[in-house]
Structure formats: structure tokens, C-alpha cells
Amino acid sequence: MKKILISGGAGYIGSHTVQALSKAGYGPVVLDSLITGHRKAVSKNISFYQGDIADDGLVSNIIKKENVSAAIHFAARSLVGESVQKPDLYFEENVAKTNRFMSTLLKCGVNKVVFSSTAATYGNPEVTPIAEESGTEPINPYGASKLMIEQSLYWLEQAYGLKWVALRYFNAAGAALDGSLGEDHTTETHLIPLILKTALGHREAISILGTDYNTPDGTCIRDYIHVLDLAEAHIRALEALDQGVACGAYNVGTGAGYSVREVVNMAKRVTGMDIPVVEAHRRAGDPDVLVAKVEKIQKTLGWQARYSDLETIIKTAWEWHQKHPHGYEK
Structure with missing residues (x-):
């Protein structure tokens, strides 16, 4: 049995990937x-250790004790707004600590890593669907921190032979099919959980931020990817590294998108509730459309989204929220 070290394995995407592995x-x-x-x-x-990825001694001991052969690196701060307010925190927590973590992995003989990256590395793209070769010009410290890590992985490959794949997620959504795992953030910023919390009565209304986008219904369009499909992408990336795939970044999305209004309407249909909606002004810097080009991951890693239709995403998320109306802790 191959032992895989999962940093951030108790988080949203990490926990689903742990279960899939x-x-x-x-x-x-x-x-x-x-x-x-x-x-x-x-x-x-599951073997679990509480601690920091920058704790060299802890990470070294885990690798030796568990005979770890590869790592999947999720651990990171990931709130865009917080990153703008506290860029130093994001460069410390994401970039500096990842550098320490990677150094420890390599010193201990672990040279295969799958990295949890983000479409935020692209910034506001000029062309959609967005290909991996598109320009990377992040517009916030969160995206910048992830791009810095990708760049560092390239140089670690040149210097030490690190084998790596970076997966650039688009909009992660959904939950385990049986409702056992789901999305539980102390500060929730994602659209689908906010809509479902409104359906549960935890919020008065869901705000549609902008109705004047250059899209069919005036609301912005995003590429939603089911968390189970994301988890599968990490397994395919691990397998590809074992088979000698060239290192690099891959988009993880569907190649299609849904508007905010379409997401709200589907949530109304799935929950059977008339979820209150408030139309508000758009946020500065939000592009009209963000959709991934996904041919590279499909052809090279043999990965295909299976659960990422909007109905399945919202049905599984609703199952989780109904079973855990106050998240994991209550």
C-alpha cells in the first residue's frame, strides 16, 4: 500500500481526496x-497528525514513521478578501511555509508532489475558455501566492529532480454522495453554500452581485467542478507521476459554465424552496465569464468529470447541509 502524505487533509477538498485515496x-x-x-x-x-507543514521535525518523523512515498499539498489560506487585507499572512502561510515543507519532503526522499493550485493564478483572462498557456497575472495576493509556489516547484524540479503536478481548480462545489463530507468554512464566501444556508433559514437572502454582465441573463458565469471529480483528478495526477508524465500545471474544470441566476434557480428546484434573492451591485474586478479549457487534463491524465452537472452538485451539497445544518462541529 502506497502511503501518501496529505497536507490540509481535514479541509474541504482535502477530506474528499483522503476518502477517495x-x-x-x-x-x-x-x-x-x-x-x-x-x-x-x-x-x-486514517493516520492523522495535527501540526504545521513548516515543522521540519514533525514532517520528517511522519515521513519516516509512515514510510511516505508521495505528497498531495492542500494546506493553505484561501480567502481572496483576507489576502488583500493581509498579504503578508498569505505570503508567509502559503509561500514561505510551502518552501519549508517542500525542502523537508526532498530531504526525506519524497520527490513526487501534487499541488493544490487555483484558477486565480490567471487573474482576469482576455480569452475564455482559459488554457494552461494563458498569461498568469493574478489580481490578488491569494492567486499570487499560488503562482509563486508553482514557479518554485519548477525550480525545485531543475535543482533536485522534484516530480510535480499543479492542479488549477476552478469553482469547487458539491459534497460526498452520501452526505458524510461537505463544505464547512467558518467564513463562507462560496455561492452554493451561501444559497443553501439561505434555504435553511441561516441567512435572510442570497445576493446576486451584478446583473449587468455581458452574459445571456446578465449574471456572471463560472465553471463549477464537483469535489469528487477534483479528488479523482489528484489520484490521476499521482498515477501519472508514477508513469513519468512531464511536470506542469493542469486546469480542473468542465469546459462549461453556469450563471449565478442558473445556480440560484437550480437550488430552488432541488430544495423545493423559494429562496429569497436580492440584486446588488457587482464587485470590482469580477470577470463576465471564467471557464476552463480542459483538453490537457483529459488527454494527458485520462481524467473526465463525472459528477459536475449542476443538479448533482447542488443535490449532494443540499444533502450535506441538511444532515449538518451547523457544519461538522455541532
Whole structure:
């Protein structure tokens, strides 16, 4: 059984990937600070360590004790607004600590890494769908921090032979099919959970931020990818590294998008509730359309989205929110 170290494995995407790895016959080993992750999101039969990725001694001991052969690196701060307010925090937590983490992995003989990156590395693209070769001009410190890490992985490859794949997620959404795992953020900024929290009565209304975009219904369009499809992409990336795939970045999306109004209407249909909506002014810097070009990951890694139709995304998310109306901790 191959042991895989999962940093941030108690987070939203990390916990789903841990479960998928376990089902696929891998031995996931989770390292999480629990600053934003949830211990209850990781099964008790999974090896779990609470701590910081920059703790060289802890990481070294885990690698030796568990006989780790590769790593998937999720651990990061990921709130765009917070990154603008506290850029120093993001460059410390994301960039500096990842550098320490990578150095420890390499010193301990772990030279295969799948990195959790983001479409925020592209900034406001001039052309959509967005290809991996598109210009990377982040417009916030969060996206900049992830791009810096991608760039560092390239140089670690040149110097030390690191084998890596960076997965640039678009809009992660949905939950485990049985409602056992889901999205639980202390500060929630994602559209679908905010809509479903409104359906549960935890919010008075959902705000549609902008109705004057250059799209069919005037609301912005985003590429939503089911968290289970994201988890599968990490497994395919691990397999590809074992097979000697060229290092680099891959988009993880569907190649299609849904408008904010379409998402709200689907949520109304799935929940059977008339969810209150308030139309508000658009946020500065929000592009009309953000959709991934996905041919590269499909052809090279053999990955295909299976659960990312809008109805499945919202049905699974609704199942989670109904079963855990106050998240993991209550």
C-alpha cells in the first residue's frame, strides 16, 4: 500500500481526496493544523497528525514513521478578501511555509508532489475558455501566492529532480454522495453554500452581485467542478507521476459554465424552496465569464468529470447541509 502524505487533509477538498485515496487502495496520512480544517472530516481509521507543514521535525518523523512515498499539498489560506487585507499572512502561510515543507519532503526522499493550485493564478483572462498557456497575472495576493509556489516547484524540479503536478481548480462545489463530507468554512464566501444556508433559514437572502454582465441573463458565469471529480483528478495526477508524465500545471474544470441566476434557480428546484434573492451591485474586478479549457487534463491524465452537472452538485451539497445544518462541529 502506497502511503501518501496529505497536507490540509481535514479541509474541504482535502477530506474528499483522503476518502477517495482510501477507496482506491492508497494509505492516506493526514497532516492538518485544524486552523480551518475539521478533525471530524477525517475517518478515525486514517493516520492523522495535527501540526504545521513548516515543522521540519514533525514532517520528517511522519515521513519516516509512515514510510511516505508521495505528497498531495492542500494546506493553505484561501480567502481572496483576507489576502488583500493581509498579504503578508498569505505570503508567509502559503509561500514561505510551502518552501519549508517542500525542502523537508526532498530531504526525506519524497520527490513526487501534487499541488493544490487555483484558477486565480490567471487573474482576469482576455480569452475564455482559459488554457494552461494563458498569461498568469493574478489580481490578488491569494492567486499570487499560488503562482509563486508553482514557479518554485519548477525550480525545485531543475535543482533536485522534484516530480510535480499543479492542479488549477476552478469553482469547487458539491459534497460526498452520501452526505458524510461537505463544505464547512467558518467564513463562507462560496455561492452554493451561501444559497443553501439561505434555504435553511441561516441567512435572510442570497445576493446576486451584478446583473449587468455581458452574459445571456446578465449574471456572471463560472465553471463549477464537483469535489469528487477534483479528488479523482489528484489520484490521476499521482498515477501519472508514477508513469513519468512531464511536470506542469493542469486546469480542473468542465469546459462549461453556469450563471449565478442558473445556480440560484437550480437550488430552488432541488430544495423545493423559494429562496429569497436580492440584486446588488457587482464587485470590482469580477470577470463576465471564467471557464476552463480542459483538453490537457483529459488527454494527458485520462481524467473526465463525472459528477459536475449542476443538479448533482447542488443535490449532494443540499444533502450535506441538511444532515449538518451547523457544519461538522455541532
